[in-house]
Every structure is written in structure tokens, then in C-alpha cells.
Amino acid sequence: MISQKTIDKIFSTIRVEEIIGEYVQLKRAGSNFKGLSPFHEEKTPSFVVSPSKQIWKDFSSGKGGTAITFLMEIEGFTYPEALRHAAKKYGIEIEEDQVEYSEEQKKAQSEREILYKIHEVANTFFQENLWETEEGKTIALSYFKERELHDDIIKKFQLGYSPEKKNAFTEYALAKGYEKEILEKSGISIFPENSPSGIDRFRERVIFPIHSFSGRVLGFGARILKSNVKTAKYLNSPETEIYHKSNVLYGLNQSKQAISRENLCLLVEGYMDVISLHQSGIENVVASSGTALTTEQIKLIKRLTENVTILFDGDAAGIKASFRSIDMLLSEGMNIRVVLFPDGDDPDSFARKNPRDFVEDFIKNQAKDFIDFKAEILLKEANNDPIKKAEAIRDIVKSIGFVSNALKQEVYLKQVSTHFGLSEQSLFNELGVQKQVVQQQKPAEKREANVVKLEKVQEFTETINPLLVLEEKLVELMLKFGQFKLFRKTPDNENYETTVIEEIINHLEEDQYQPISPLNKRIIEEIKAGIQQNELRSSDFFKTFMDEEVVTKTADALINAHETSNWEKHNIYFSKEEELVDKIVKDVIIRHKREFVVKIINDLKHQISEENSAETYLKIINLTKLKNKIDENLFRIL
Structure with missing residues (x-):
């Protein structure tokens, strides 16, 4: 621990x-x-x-x-x-x-944690086999050297080697105490019926570990080196509880800082494209690892930048597949440019044969916006055929339809108008048609979403509890200003000093109030325990709690919605809550007391019976007098 x-x-x-x-x-x-x-x-x-x-x-x-x-x-x-x-x-x-x-407790360790651990163990095993065994040096390290990779870049991406022995890693992991079931679920080992000892999925391959955003190993990509074997050149980990290929981008862990710094992400296809560009000093690059680009992958990039340049090797099939990626990127609000490398080159080979400055200048100068890129490809195919040309223009306008920003749409349409010599009005008309097609795909879902939203609003307004709202505010004040000093007077007019926490806790204990919210109850009990130990527990104490609900509650108390607006920028100023703590604490306590009295009165009314009616009515009368007195203090006019 x-x-x-x-x-x-x-x-x-x-x-x-x-x-x-x-x-x-x-x-x-x-x-x-x-x-x-x-x-x-x-x-x-x-x-x-x-x-x-x-x-x-x-x-x-x-x-x-x-x-x-x-x-x-x-x-x-x-x-x-x-x-x-x-x-x-x-x-x-x-x-x-x-x-x-x-x-x-040992058995309660989550399967997810064990999966992460077995991937760490495997990653170390593969690296050790690359660097410390004769087989690894002769076969795998020689291959990486042929690809002109330096030792530091091999180590940076934690490249490795799975040996020829069919169950080398499986045997190693079983000896370490890992169970057959977890090895099978990880996808690193396979256990056919006729092979109780298991088989390594990636045997005789060089290994490319696939990392999460934070650097944990989620799975592996593996390339076979023998050319005379009838099997897939690349083999990837299967989907597991921790590895979902649609949610991962290769190289993102190693590239995230450069992407954020450059405010640009270069998007390539393969592992070696990423690695070779890194070696050349260009680090703001990730790969979709040969899979079709997904919305989840785009959102990972969007956390760091809205600017993407797609690097393609000029393969006709790949270019056509890129059209779908362009539309997806546009629908997520990304700014896109595309670079085509010369025939015979891909980002890997181009980066290895040219110096960094040349590669950077090439990417910068050759990058085209998606309109010019699609126009060049589609018009080449149209070959002066007017029908095919019209279809090409329609395809480009369709892509513009994925742009959500109206101003950007207009700029793009003007660009198409100039490029093809067409009227803007005809292009706007075509855009309207394309939008209508997209909108018609989900009308039922939208109506259903609106109904659910309306129901939620009605449910909220019907169930709002003023006593709970004030309870929440009391807890918020203790978290936010718990140690703030308050200066008060006794009934005998003597001055004394207290704190926000002490005043609110005294109020709750005086009324023998039981919190409505279980979360508030936990926090209040911790604060009371602190008072018993002469400790005032406010936000700093609760920030380090293992309880995620408590920590979220603390964050809610410390940051309010108004802090997201820069009022001062417009010369609009308000009194800060810190300046009004004394008044707010008094006000919330007395309002809370009033609502608590109202609750007790309502509860008593529901409890009236023939046997206790006189006694209960007397309580209700006395409590009503107390409520009226509180109302006077609150300057209520009833």
C-alpha cells in the first residue's frame, strides 16, 4: 500500500x-x-x-x-x-x-489490472529477447538496422522480438505464476485443444508495442521477417478488455507533447512511418495502424489540436479510402490538409532518404486543403467527361456539408466556385440537398432525444427539494471556506471568534439535523471527526480522498460556473463570494433552519391521529410561530 x-x-x-x-x-x-x-x-x-x-x-x-x-x-x-x-x-x-x-482480497484484484501487468511482462520479455539473445540480435536487431533505425529510437518505441520457439513467452509467463486463462484473454498466447502448453501468437516476429495515451502497453503489432511463409505480414493483438484498436493511435504517447507544441498532427498509416519520422526529428505524428480512421481516434487528436495533415504514399486504393477519413475529420471540426509523396515513396522511405529540413519543407509546401486534393484526384479520373466532372464537384460539396461552421462552409464554397467557374448559388443549392440527405438519416433519433430531454427537465422541476439545495450549500461553504474566521457576539453581547465549519456544524447539531444526501452525510461525519481531533477539514483535506464522489464534490465547491466567463474583459465586475462569506453563512443557515422547520410541520401533519391530535396540533402551532419569526428575520412579507 x-x-x-x-x-x-x-x-x-x-x-x-x-x-x-x-x-x-x-x-x-x-x-x-x-x-x-x-x-x-x-x-x-x-x-x-x-x-x-x-x-x-x-x-x-x-x-x-x-x-x-x-x-x-x-x-x-x-x-x-x-x-x-x-x-x-x-x-x-x-x-x-x-x-x-x-x-x-488477492482474488479481488481486477482482471483488468492483471491484463495490464501481463502486457508489461510481455513487453519486457520481447525487448530482452531483442537485445540480450543471439537469436534476437541476429534476426530482429539486424532487421531494424537494415531499416536504418538507431538504438535510441528502437528503445524509445520499446521495439522487441518474439523468438522462434513456439511457446517461449507462454512457458515463461506460466512459470511466473500467470494463469492460462489470463494469457488467453490477453491474446498474447493461444491454447489450441491439441496444445495444452500453449502457443505464442507473435512467435518469430519483431514486436511493436501499442501504448495508451499515458504509456501503458495495451497490445502488440508484430511483423514476420520470413518471406517464404504463407501468413499475414502484420499481426495485431485481438480485441481485449484493455485493447480496442478503434480507440488507439500508434505513437500518440510518444508524440502528444510535440503535437500540442506544434498545434498540428501528422497522420500516417503504419508503425514504421511514425518511427522513421521521429528518428528524423519530426515527432508530431501518429498512425491509424492500417485500420480505418474512427471517431474515437479523431477525438484523441482533437484533445491536442484541431489541425491535421494526412500523409499518403500515393497508392490509388489508399487515396480513395482517405476520402472517408477526410469527411470524418471535417465532421469533428478538424482543419485538414493532405500531402501526397512522390511515386515509390511513403513517409518512412522519404524520411530515411532526406534530411529533416527537407522533409519538413516538403510537408509544409506540398500540403493541400481537402478541396484542392479531392479536385485533383477526382478530375484526373473524370478526364473531361462532363457527367463525371459534375459527380466530382458533388463529392466535394458533400464533404463541405460535413463542416459544421457556417462561415467555413461559405469560404469553402467560394473556393469551389472560383476553382470550377460555377455560381455560388448553384453550389449552395447542392449543399442544401446534401445536408437534407444527412439530416433525413436520423429524424426519429432526434425526436426521441428531444422527448427524453423534456422528460428530464420535467422530472427535475417536480423533484427539487429546497431543504436539500440548502444542505448542499452548507456543505459547499464548509469545503470552500471551512477555516474562514467569523466574528460573532454571544447573547450577552460578548465578542467571540469562530470558523465557518464550527458555525455550520453547531447549527446542524443544535437542530439534530440528519443529512438527506448520503454523500453529504459522509463529508459532514469526516468534518465532525476532524473537530474531535482539533482539526478543521475543508477542501485541502478532501482533495486527497480515495472517494471519487467526495473529490468531485470538492471540485464543484471550488469552481463555479461563473468562473468560466471572463466578465472583467467586458468591464463587468461583481462582488466576490470571498468578500461576502459572513453574510452568506448567516443567510444560508437561517434559510436551512426555516426549511427544516417546514419539513417537520409537514411531517407532523401527516402523523395526526385521534389519539395524539391535541399534542401534535400544539407542536405544529409552536413550530409555525418559530417559522414566522424566522420569516421576519429574512424580511419575508407573507
């Missing part, structure tokens, strides 16, 4: 804006940073990161918390995994407290 001392050191060292900045393109907004939500589709940024408070809040999805909870959300880490990842990033040594686990 990670020691509390290490956890405290991690939280005091890590910077939320640096960790999130690797996943989300952040822009300065006053004292905070803003970006597009990585958890929810949106066009206007509502994702806020506060460096001063070391928390984040996503107003579109409702999520929020610390850098650690962000890693848990985005990567699916457990709490300890997120801590270890952050510690590794900041060079913090992990100290552990020895804990004895029961057999049940």
Missing part, C-alpha cells in the same frame, strides 16, 4: 494543469485555463482547470476533481495506479507500507 507520506508528497508536487495539458489543449482564461471537454461532445469550451486550487471541473459532463481523479477518469486507472503514474512523471519515489492481504 502506498504510504500516506508518499501520497502527500505526490499531491504537493504534481501540477494539475501539466497533467491535464497532456490530454486537453488548454488556453489561458484569466487565472484559470479552459479547453474542450475530453468526456463530452461540445463546441464551446466548458472544461476549466484552476492552477491556484489544483482542481478541474467539466461543466458539460459534471465531472471534476484533482489531477489524480482526472487520470482515473481518462485512463481508467485505479487510485493507486493514478498515484504511481503521477509519481513516475514527477520522479517521486514510492514508499509502501506493508499490508497483509487475505486470499479473498
